[in-house]
Amino acid sequence: MLQIKDLSLVADNVAGGGRKAILDNVNLEIKDGSLVVLTGPNGGGKTTLAKAVMGIATPTSGSIVYNDTDITNMTITERARLGVSYGFQQPPRFKGMRVRDLLELASGKADLSTMDCCMYLNKVGLCAGDYIDREVDTSLSGGEVKRIEIATILARNSSLMIFDEPEAGIDLWSFAKLTDTFKDLHKNSDATIIIISHQERIINLADEIVVLSEGKVERKGSKEDVFPSILAEATRGCKYMKNVEAN
């Protein structure tokens, strides 16, 4: 189980000066083997929360406990070795490192077979023959790099997988394939899956939806409970314009 307790992250010197709570006393419990979709408006703190779990962002206060181990002060490497993985929203590119190299590193197998590489790439809608020996550099499009990033998380096969907006930059056809992959992953493995997403097709897969807004858990629950309110929120319009119109 992943337990996030009273987690806050306050940033100094934000635009316009002063301090801002990116995460504001977040409390969450995510059960083993569940698929949780983390959603909410841009800038609501979703990526920061995911990065705090992975150890990339350092919280100001609170704690993160994974399978009864307090990981709050662990390094990224220690958390990775404990079973936490995170697919970047904007993955970095590597000059000279091939797709095969990244998949090998992710799987922890220096002799990862071409067949295995093919399987992981196929799950994200890429043909291994076209990609396996290509460098993960600027010659690949944003969508291609993103799909390779997701393939590395599949190859890592951790007990906790976090995907940060996996749909971003991916075409509709590949996205349909990706949705099936998440569905199969949830059905056929014991992994706990957290997906940051705004897509209804992904939200449909969730056991639980968590809405994060202004650094706080605004609401959480099943799709039936939470989704209507997300739609209502989306059509509510711009607060600023409403104020302008009212005056």
Place this chain on the structure above:
Amino acid sequence: MNKTDLKLLKEIADLERVPQGAYNIRKDGATDSRSSTENIIIESKTDKSGIDITIKDGTVNESLHIPVIITKTGISEMVYNDFHIGDNCDVLIIAGCGIHNSGCETSQHDGVHTFYVGKNSRVRYVEKHYGDGEGTGERIMNPETIAYIGENSFMQMDTTQIKGVDSTKRKTTIIVGKGGEVAVNEKLMTHGKQIAESEMEIVLEAEDATGRVISRSVAKDSSYQVFYPKMTGKASCFGHVECDSIIMDDAKISSIPAICAEHTDARLVHEAAIGKIAGEQLLKLMTLGLSEAEAEERILEGFLN
């Protein structure tokens, strides 16, 4: 050959035994062993130190190994090797120099390799430089490569210096003829207080000549690197120079590329970048379970691969 010799040969030429095909192994300032073949003939120069290599017209799928090793401290040599490659050839030439210096005197190898490549030929020239040894004596290598690429011929030059050379001053001049092409891949890593200087001039002399230079380097500790790649287009041609460097610790790197057009249809491009390892790259590999040091090593290994 002793263990030190074999280790050097493994490092510079990936050799574990006497190579197949033609070879000339030079050790401590003299020829150690040599073998010519029907199509690749190696002869000693009579006027100065070095060898003349003649590769007959139509020689295909053959290789030539010409490694140089220095295992004694205090040796300093200057060698001239000339390669006369005929028409319609397809050959692999593996050179390289390894110095093991366990003494306190400087060991130095300076060499000039001159290639005359005929028409419609393909040549891959691989050159690795390596140094080791526990001595305080410096390990110095100053290679010079000159190549004349004939009509419709292609030459690929892969030059690598990864470890153990205290000082190197490299000079490369390549003249490309009509329809010819040269591709230079330079890889360099310096550490400690090492100094490396690379001066390169590619002249695209005739119509449809092509030149490509990809230089990747890593400078660690307080080492210093300077690059002067220059591409000159004298006809309707295409040239591309790309220099990429990773800088670490207290190192210094200067990259000074130049492109010179002497014809309105010369298309020349250069790109140069120097920067440290991107933090996001380290983070990504750490999320895959690597420590920071392991992540750094893998990034550099890939970059220089």
